[in-house]
Amino acid sequence: MIALSVAAVLAVFILYTSVAGAGTPQLQPSDLATHRQGDVMLVGRVVGAPTGDAHAAGGLHFVLKDAKGRNNAARVPVRYAGTVPDLFRAGREVVVEGSLRDGTFVAKPGTLSTKCPSKYAPAKKST
């Protein structure tokens, strides 16, 4: 009986992972060049001042680099529309979901989030 119930629970789980696939890759800008097509979560640090308007036709434009310094040269331009978090600005680490199209990372609307400067870290350490 118990075995049967456990099997049922496992079946639901396996069913999900086989139908819905196995998660979204998390990449840094330097990984993006080698990555195949499809949606990814891009994690990076904002370089330079963002331009444009996230609520206008052209969208918001900004550039991301690796947040953890494996490769400091890689830069990816991002185009984004939708809600911009309060903490978004140059120097912040952000996560955005989307895919690379012709050299520009086109984000899905409303997927931009910043990592908050931390609940616990002292303010002086937040960049």
Place this chain on the structure above:
Amino acid sequence: MAALGRAALLLSFGLVVYALVAGSLAAWKRRRRLALSAQNALLAAFATTAVAVVVLWIALARHDFSFVYVADHTSRTLPLGYRLAGLWSGQEGSLLLWLLILTGYSALAVWLNRRTRDLVVWAVPVLAGVASFFVVMLCFISSPFATAPAPADGAGMVPSLQNPYMLAHPPLLYLGYVGLTIPFAFAMGALLSRRTDERWIVVTRRWTLAAWTFLGVGQLLGSHWAYVEIGWGGYYSWDPVENAALMPWLAATAFLHSVMIQEKRGMLKVWNMVLVALAFCLSIFGTFLTRSGVINSIHSFSQSPLGSWFLGFIVICVVFSVVLIYLRLPLLRTKTKLESLVSREATFLYNNLLLVALCLTILWGVMYPLLTEAVRGETRSVSKPYYNFFLHSFGLPLLLLMGIGPLVAWRRASLRALGKTFLVPALAALVTGSTLIALGYGSSTPGLLTYTFGAFVAASIGLEFVRGTRARHALSGGSWPGALVELVGRNRRRYGGYLVHAAILMLAIGIAGSSAYQTVRERGLHPGQSMEIAGYTLTYLRLEQRQEANAIATRAVVDVSRGGSHVTTLDPGKNTYPVEQQVSNEVSIYHDPRNVGDLFTIADQIDPKSQVLFLKVLVKPLVNLIWAAGFLFVFGALVAMWPDAVEQRKLAERYAANAVAA
């Protein structure tokens, strides 16, 4: 001052290590006096840790910036309340608070149970072992009493933390996390002393219940904080740090239910041991998640060397529990078996499987980035759809079980009797379901199912109260309300449990209403323009700016009307903090008494030059049920926890009888 703090912590270190070593030796060699001495050491460790906490609090209150910790987490302008909250706004202070709560709980648990000698004797070294880990961290790895030449002013506290929730949310979570150590220690103590009857469960029932309540309320407060302050219109986002608290809560929920089977029928002994160990290890894992920065979270924490220490400690805890349970398996065999798949026991079992399944799928989701990184070399993560899928597939049956369980008889239920008891709840569900479909609520299947199952559960809980009150009234006469109070008072565990069920039901309905049936609309507006949403008309009137104590507040004045008549005026906007160079969203919410829901407005973007406002509006029906559920949850838990002299006497008699029989 710092020297005093350091000295106090060193004393704590000596005391808990002594309690660990002497306590183990005393239990091993059955030395009564040594065991007492170990218990006293644990009590004394609470006193020395309290001294350390007081030292840090005084330093925080007096702006003693020679303490690195004080300088890093507070500033001269910070109000006293937040300065004291500085104790848990940083890592070292949080660890110290953890140790204080742990030694405090341990001292109280040991003192309250000093008569159940055989259990306490072994619980002491387990408690001391856990405390040793934290005190080693505090003394040698991450000291709150490090000093440096004092700067003129401290770094201050992140503005978003300067909020009354900061005073309650973290300490409540800690009270919950740490509280799970007590049942764990007594369970392991029972295994070590080979006393594998249900005594340890009886001794720790209220501890588990209290820890579980703190953890639940702490999470709910955190959700409310996020809802009204962060301003994205939600209250839970399946973030690893949120999940960190949810997982041990789910495991503890399963444990609270399955121990009843052991108490009543002597079954599930191994399972209960596994659950209590799981809940404890998950509470440590939760701390590890929030401290190590190993998993990407929207709460990014300071990366610290503590991660690997915690990982090591988790491994020790898991190995210790698994090995101990394995060694004692022969003692944990049960004589009674499940008699029928349709019985109270069986519904408890289904409930447990679903809760643990939900807990483990969340754990899998949280660990997924680490696992894929290790196996495939590429970090992949799962998000909302993954969690929602499992919440629906495991949570909805759980909800339904909450209505079925209390109606099914112990041991073996006859199908005919079941048909009779289920008639009213099933009818209630049927009527609710079909009415809702007719009204167009079929747009969301999970939402519709939640409401329908909810009607079933509500009817089932209501029936229990009606039946019980009627019986009590027939027995003792008097007034009806008097009979109800007497009923609850005489069966606190049972009816307290039902009240908690009712709270969980409200929570489920609130979540379904505010997520499955919410309406979201966003638009750019010029002054004078309006937008429509779910029957409301919102008109953007003008922009206002004012100077506040430490921020410049920009507010959009928005008139809200319905059917041509004015309802309220909202003022979503943004605060700009020049010193901290931060902007924060200030949402404006109208609580609508008609649907217990909220009209939630966010000024997504404000252009001060053109005065254009980009307004995001959410209509979230029933969302206030979630917060109301919190009050009922605490009330129900208190009823279930309240000391009961009759119950104590019965237990005492039972153990006296057992002792004679043995």
